[in-house]
Amino acid sequence: MRRLVIALAFLVAGCGAIPGLGADGEQHDQLVKYAQCLRGQGVNATDPPPGENSFNLDARGLPRDKVEAALKTCKQYAPKQEPPSAEDLDRMRKTAACLRRNGIEASDPTAAEPGIKVGRPKDGKNVDAIMAACRKEVGE
Template structure:
């Protein structure tokens, strides 16, 4: 079913990518410690949006097929996380080159929260369409999937790790 695969892709990007990015920004070296590239140190992004675009480009340079972050809600492309060692190594290298991600602006936080809310509502609908009784999460709430929900339906709807996902990412 294309609707559930779209939901799964959106949740995978919204749940995996920010976690990956935050994991490496937390381990950042000192602000001046960029790695040299062919033309000298990598320029520092001045916004979280610019940093994410630069990070995606760097990941592609490292052989990881990752899309540029979407605008206007166009972020429903999945990241192949089958080789997590390569994914993490590339992310670490790119984070070292780019430095820590700048803090999200309020507008970026609001847009990210709106995208996650939309994806969680779609996952809740998919779960209900497949016989799992779940309520729509309100903004700031967790998508609560019953422990009794079959794993195949959780996967189909992209709600595998939904218990820890909230619609308030920015603070």
């Protein structure tokens, strides 16, 4: 079962895992370049650990236009993904609904746009705690 990824989507307030291409050397190197490029544009992105196919992106506190510009600038390094399965897409939609119920703006993903775009949470909301609760609820 593929891991539910909510990542690229955290354009304003979120943080999450960015999906990868696999854990082989060439693909891992591409993810490292992507994370480095994003950091060069002022977005906090960690290098993927050896053998892993994801990394963390944290865009909290950054203006949406800055993050979107960074994603556009670094697009050449972005991982290529297969379209999500119906099961994965359903889980992503349930996650988006959970986020909205808990006070975080979240778009519904589609097969063409599988990421969840997340807006700023309402005052006093802890994004990390809500994400953890939604992952547990949805069964990531």
